[in-house]
Amino acid sequence: MSRTYDLDRAHVFHSWSAQAELSPMVIAGASGSEVWDEDGTRYLDFSSQLVFTNIGHQHPKVVAAIQEQAATLCTIGPPLANAARSEAARLIAERAPDGMERVFFTNGGADANEHAIRMARLHTGRHKVLSTYRSYHGGTQTAINVTGDPRRWASDTASTGTVHFFGPFLYRSEFHATTEAEECERALQHLDHVIRNEGPATIAAIILETIPGTAGIMVPPPGYLAGVRQLCDEHGIMLIADEVMSGFGRTGAWFAIDHFDVVPDLITFAKGVNSGYVPLGGVIISEAIVETFAHRAYPGGLTYSGHPLAAAAAVATITTMAEEGIVENAARLGTDVFGPGLAEIADRHACVGEVRGLGAFWAIELVADPETREPLAPYGGSSPAMNDIIAACKKAGMLPFANFNRIHVVPPCIISDDEARRGLAIIDEALAIGDAVVA
Structure with a gap:
């Protein structure tokens, strides 16, 4: 592990976390809709961190x-x-x-x-x-x-x-x-x-x-x-x-x-x-x-x-x-990319109960049972299936925003159509894990 990681674990007290169970990713840099770790591995930031990098990372x-x-x-x-x-x-x-x-x-x-x-x-x-x-x-x-x-x-x-x-x-x-x-x-x-x-x-x-x-x-x-x-x-x-x-x-x-x-x-x-x-x-x-x-x-x-x-x-x-025109771009992304793309994902996956949102602000509601609408993770908690979906997204090169039984699609509002579709494709593939639970 790096000096940055070692110092973090020795001295930094993280929010909303059990401290001994953390293993934070070390981010070395960022640009636009991407971040990269200290090994140079790049990730599409589909979380805008905590949904705040609306203008993207490091805008000049x-x-x-x-x-x-x-x-x-x-x-x-x-x-x-x-x-x-x-x-x-x-x-x-x-x-x-x-x-x-x-x-x-x-x-x-x-x-x-x-x-x-x-x-x-x-x-x-x-x-x-x-x-x-x-x-x-x-x-x-x-x-x-x-x-x-x-x-x-x-x-x-x-x-x-x-x-x-x-x-x-x-x-x-x-x-x-x-x-x-x-x-x-x-x-x-x-x-x-x-x-x-x-x-x-x-x-x-x-x-x-x-x-x-x-x-x-x-x-x-x-x-x-x-x-x-x-x-x-x-x-x-x-x-x-x-x-x-x-x-x-x-x-x-x-x-x-x-x-x-x-x-x-x-x-x-x-x-x-x-x-x-x-x-x-x-x-x-x-x-x-x-x-x-x-x-x-x-x-x-x-x-x-x-x-x-x-x-x-x-x-x-x-x-x-x-x-x-970044506000207008967010609106266009919602109508032209995220809305249609998420509707297609919902049609393909039994574990998707609902997709909803506007602009660059969407949620994918994941369920273990489409009929009863039982969530894939309990309200206030997580589940092995949700943890595996999140891990699959990261392994494929994307940082997701997840909360309870949902994946949120909240990238920077400057994201390109190609990047947005790449992120959706990563989620699409990862949701096979949720489908296995439903099956």
């Missing part, structure tokens, strides 16, 4: 912007204005829905959600926050408690004012629905009942991933988000759209909320805003909430809020995405 314009900013002004405190932060805020607000002109910068997605919730609570004078069970909002204290998936269990003290409900997911409907229209209607009725039973006057916000990411890329049915907006308006509840994973081109739009003609009160972002080249997140704030803090100090901040290197990377990323 973003690298150059970081270098130029480092030579000009490496860092400055958040009370002071600087050109990179001001321009990044302008570019982000320009792409947000009308009436959302202010940006509060954070270091990442979890603290963006923490601050959005704090703003909603202070604005409304209420404390409870509602979120779905199939969701992920970050690893910090409030963010992990509004998270719905099993990763919250170890930190869930039932004391953070968070309440969970079921969101729409027709393939595994909690509402015995048989159509998208039924799923939408019944999911909204369920949410209405939760609100009324929790007490509308106690609820500060509903936080939703516009399109849930790690939880399964379940595109909401037509009318659902508009219905949530209507319930929020009826009860004076703030709607927070978590766009940490789905924002900045991932779904073929600047924000996933653009697909649904709904305007939230707060939008959280991170990841794709600068493709993770330097840590950055933030909250886009509606005018009503901005006004709450016009003459009242907002009680929150971060040492590195709007860090110049991160902000310069965001300016270069957003500008380059616009100039090179």
Whole structure:
């Protein structure tokens, strides 16, 4: 093993992992849609790491912007204005829905959600926050408690004012629905009942991933988000759209909320805003909430809020995405490559229960039994078959994104058609392992 590997195992404590059971791949470099290890073996990055390298690895314009900013002004405190932060805020607000002109910068997605919730609570004078069970909002204290998936269990003290409900997911409907229209209607009725039973006057916000990411890329049915907006308006509840994973081109739009003609009160972002080249997140704030803090100090901040290197990377990323049509490319990939290609894969494999997604944001739902829809791995866990499928993808030269019983197709939004089809072919071949389980 290399010195890098040995030092990692001796000194690095990894996230979401049993430390003694890890054997991490050592990555030596990356470019575009590929990474390579210290032996020079190249891998197609079908994960965008943790779904953040939307503009691809080592984009020369973003690298150059970081270098130029480092030579000009490496860092400055958040009370002071600087050109990179001001321009990044302008570019982000320009792409947000009308009436959302202010940006509060954070270091990442979890603290963006923490601050959005704090703003909603202070604005409304209420404390409870509602979120779905199939969701992920970050690893910090409030963010992990509004998270719905099993990763919250170890930190869930039932004391953070968070309440969970079921969101729409027709393939595994909690509402015995048989159509998208039924799923939408019944999911909204369920949410209405939760609100009324929790007490509308106690609820500060509903936080939703516009399109849930790690939880399964379940595109909401037509009318659902508009219905949530209507319930929020009826009860004076703030709607927070978590766009940490789905924002900045991932779904073929600047924000996933653009697909649904709904305007939230707060939008959280991170990841794709600068493709993770330097840590950055933030909250886009509606005018009503901005006004709450016009003459009242907002009680929150971060040492590195709007860090110049991160902000310069965001300016270069957003500008380059616009100039090179990267958002449009993601949309085209969804309609021309991933949608048709995944439909063909679903037709060929008994272990594929469903494929779903938009743009460069897709999930393959794997099942052990197509009739009962028994997942190929349990909710909150893995299985030998899933582990073997992941290993087969890596052996064939592709880094997959897997969660529970799903493979997610989430490569950089700049991926070429040939690379995208090569990745799909690798998945196609690996899924024979799942078919053997079904057989």
